[in-house]
Amino acid sequence: MGSDENSVHTSIAHIVLCCVAGRGISNLQGKSFTHPGMHANFFIHGILGIFHFQSNLLDNDFKAAYLISLSATRYLALPCLNADLRRSDQAIASLHLLSGVIPFALALAGQDNVVLGNLVIAGNIISLCHYSMQNNREWGWYTAAASVVAYFLSPATKQKVLYPLTLGLMEYCAYRVFCIHFQPPPPPQGRR
Numbered sequence: 001m002g003s004d005e006n007s008v009h010t011s012i013a014h015i016v017l018c019c020v021a022g023r024g025i026s027n028l029q030g031k032s033f034t035h036p037g038m039h040a041n042f043f044i045h046g047i048l049g050i051f052h053f054q055s056n057l058l059d060n061d062f063k064a065a066y067l068i069s070l071s072a073t074r075y076l077a078l079p080c081l082n083a084d085l086r087r088s089d090q091a092i093a094s095l096h097l098l099s100g101v102i103p104f105a106l107a108l109a110g111q112d113n114v115v116l117g118n119l120v121i122a123g124n125i126i127s128l129c130h131y132s133m134q135n136n137r138e139w140g141w142y143t144a145a146a147s148v149v150a151y152f153l154s155p156a157t158k159q160k161v162l163y164p165l166t167l168g169l170m171e172y173c174a175y176r177v178f179c180i181h182f183q184p185p186p187p188p189q190g191r192r
Contacts, residue, residue, distance in 0.1 A: 007053040013164040014049030017042055020168040024175035037080030042171050045069040049164055071107040073167060075117055076100045078124035078147060081174055085131050085140075099123065121151050132177075139176040146170035 024039035045066075052066035079100030083093040103117040125144050132140030150166035 007056070010160045010164070011050050011053040013161045013168075014046045014053065016046075017049070017164040017168045017171070018046035020171045021046060024171055037084070038077045038174060039171065041069075041072050041077050041080065042167055045073045045167070046164065053160075068108065071104055071112070074151065075104040075107065075120065077167075077170075078121060078128065081143070081177075082124050082127050082131070085128075085177070096124065096127065118152075121147070137177055139173050143170060143173040143177060146173050 021039050021043035025036055025043060048062055048066045048069045051060070052062040055062050077100075079096045079098075082096040086092045086096065099120050103113060103120050106113050106116070125147050128140055128144045128147070131137065132144065146166065146169045150163065150170050154162040154166045
């Protein structure tokens with residue numbers, strides 16, 4: 001009974017992820033292929049997570065597809081976001097995309113290098129913090145903090161329900177990086 005209950009909770013967490021990612025996809029305005037990369041990645045992972053954790057009811061095994069999408073959420077989401085944020089500099093954008101492709105390809109080949117993957121994730125989080133500082137984007141800071149929770153803290157808890165929920169939080173913050181831009185207030189003007 002406990003396993004079935006955990007599966008239901010984890011499926012609901014994946015539904016939440018789908019809803020948040022669907023909102024991110026619906027806010028697309030540009031013609032960049034990398035920007036929907038993060039949102040679509042999370043949306044597909046959410047759908048596969050629902051099917052995977054309810055596969056005993058569906059009499060179908062979605063484990064292989066779910067594991068591929070799990071690796072994609074881990075290694076490709078932040079590089080796609082960073083590549084889109086830095087799209088004005090093609091070299092940096094390409095470097096970000098390549099940084100995610102290498103550990104993802106290793107994971108697909110069955111040679112998942114967790115240390116390399118964590119290094120790539122940390123590098124992308126640092127790059128996101130640099131971008132946020134450079135461009136005064138508060139939601140970039142929130143996305144970086146949510147990324148730390150999603151990629152480093154939630155796996156340590158061994159709670160399957162926590163990973164999709166923290167990805168949902170990360171997604172919620174990420175699509176606001178593009179929509180909301182906080183400017184510092186203008187300096188006070190002296191009286192004449």
